[in-house]
Amino acid sequence: MLMGEVIVVTSGKGGVGKTTTTANLGAGLASLGSRVCLIDADIGLRNLDVVMGLENRIVYDLVDVTSGNCPFRKALIKDKRFENLYLLPAAQTKDKTAVSPDQMRALCQEIKNEYDYVIVDCPAGIEQGFRNAIAGANQAVVVTTPEVSAVRDADRIIGLLEKEDLREPKLIVNRYRYHMVRHGDMMSIDDIIEILAIDLLGVVPEDEMVVVSTNRGEMVVTNNQSRSGQAYRNIVRRIKGENVPMMDLEEGGFMRKLRRMIGLK
Amino acid sequence: MLDFLNRIFGRESNQSRSVAKERLRLVLVHDRIGVSPQLLQSLKADLIQVITNYMEIDEDALEVTLDSSENQVALVANIPVRRMKRKFQTESA
Ligand SMILES: Nc1ncnc2c1ncn2[C@@H]1O[C@H](COP(=O)(O)OP(=O)(O)O)[C@@H](O)[C@H]1O
Numbered sequence: 001m002l003m004g005e006v007i008v009v010t011s012g013k014g015g016v017g018k019t020t021t022t023a024n025l026g027a028g029l030a031s032l033g034s035r036v037c038l039i040d041a042d043i044g045l046r047n048l049d050v051v052m053g054l055e056n057r058i059v060y061d062l063v064d065v066t067s068g069n070c071p072f073r074k075a076l077i078k079d080k081r082f083e084n085l086y087l088l089p090a091a092q093t094k095d096k097t098a099v100s101p102d103q104m105r106a107l108c109q110e111i112k113n114e115y116d117y118v119i120v121d122c123p124a125g126i127e128q129g130f131r132n133a134i135a136g137a138n139q140a141v142v143v144t145t146p147e148v149s150a151v152r153d154a155d156r157i158i159g160l161l162e163k164e165d166l167r168e169p170k171l172i173v174n175r176y177r178y179h180m181v182r183h184g185d186m187m188s189i190d191d192i193i194e195i196l197a198i199d200l201l202g203v204v205p206e207d208e209m210v211v212v213s214t215n216r217g218e219m220v221v222t223n224n225q226s227r228s229g230q231a232y233r234n235i236v237r238r239i240k241g242e243n244v245p246m247m248d249l250e251e252g253g254f255m256r257k258l259r260r261m262i263g264l265k
Numbered sequence: 266m267l268d269f270l271n272r273i274f275g276r277e278s279n280q281s282r283s284v285a286k287e288r289l290r291l292v293l294v295h296d297r298i299g300v301s302p303q304l305l306q307s308l309k310a311d312l313i314q315v316i317t318n319y320m321e322i323d324e325d326a327l328e329v330t331l332d333s334s335e336n337q338v339a340l341v342a343n344i345p346v347r348r349m350k351r352k353f354q355t356e357s358a
């Protein structure tokens with residue numbers, strides 16, 4: 001019997017990249033051979049399915065499972081592109097109160113017997129949706145962008161996670177723009193880490209390829225040309241326990257092209 | 266013009282990065298107070314322990330608060346002293 005990790009991906013603030021992160025970590029872990037089940041806990045605002053391109057295959061959802069209408073195995077959608085990747089979609093027509101923390105805890109307990117990783121995509125906010133999403137988790141990833149409001153919410157979330165005994169959550173800084181940091185117009189990774197006092201799991205650069213991939217229902221982690229894909233692949237290996245150095249954030253953009261053009265790399 | 270030069274050379278002064286960091290630092294001082302009300306209680310106990318090495322104080326009347334104005338948070342302690350100790354002892358003594 002497997003005893004998988006249940007990782008909740010959370011942020012406080014909406015729109016910072018939780019769903020994108022969940023999809024890419026799932027695809028990345030699955031492509032390295034792990035058995036992965038993703039749970040969309042954003043009840044009423046289902047969107048992990050569209051980000052993954054699986055929206056047309058939904059029959060049952062999370063609430064069908066927690067309310068006992070169908071066993072979880074029957075509700076899982078198998079991603080055909082990745083051998084070991086499954087999605088349990090959120091209910092779209094219900095609201096957050098349709099699930100309780102106890103139900104989520106029991107569900108995660110059941111699923112993690114059969115998967116290496118269960119990754120829960122958390123809704124924004126700190127209300128019941130958040131409480132449900134973290135209930136069954138034994139690890140937490142906090143996503144933020146380098147903005148005052150997002151980091152502030154991340155700080156609040158870290159406090160709440162620690163209260164719920166999810167100690168030592170790990171941070172992903174998303175939509176990092178190196179040239180802005182260099183020009184003194186964006187907080188740096190060091191600034192953010194210093195303020196939040198939390199371990200860094202990875203940095204994902206701002207990258208149009210995220211949007212392009214998402215438009216197609218694909219995950220950028222499988223795109224070998226993209227820098228955000230590389231960032232996600234590194235994060236995936238760190239989750240699997242490998243010691244992967246932080247990628248050179250300086251690369252990318254105009255200067256890299258210039259250096260390549262004049263043969264400096 | 267200076268602003269332009271600063272941008273070119275990536276100087277930090279007055280730039281939005283340091284403004285952001287400072288605003289964030291301050292807002293979190295306020296936020297974190299709200300999250301842990303036990304902190305002041307624990308600080309109070311520690312303060313009493315240290316101060317009683319030097320003087321006798323009225324522990325019940327001791328007040329410790331965080332005063333926040335717009336751009337600063339200050340720790341304010343009001344500690345009524347009963348009497349000074351003739352011999353004081355420090356940690357190292
Ligand atoms: N690294 C990135 N670069 C560019 N766009 C991004 C990046 N990460 C996320 N996005 C975009 O930001 C938006 C919000 O992301 P999403 O994952 O839905 O956030 P959340 O789930 O936290 O609300 C989406 O349109 C997504 O494509």
Ligand SMILES: [Mg+2]
Nearest residue numbers: 018019042047
């Ligand atoms: Mg989302």
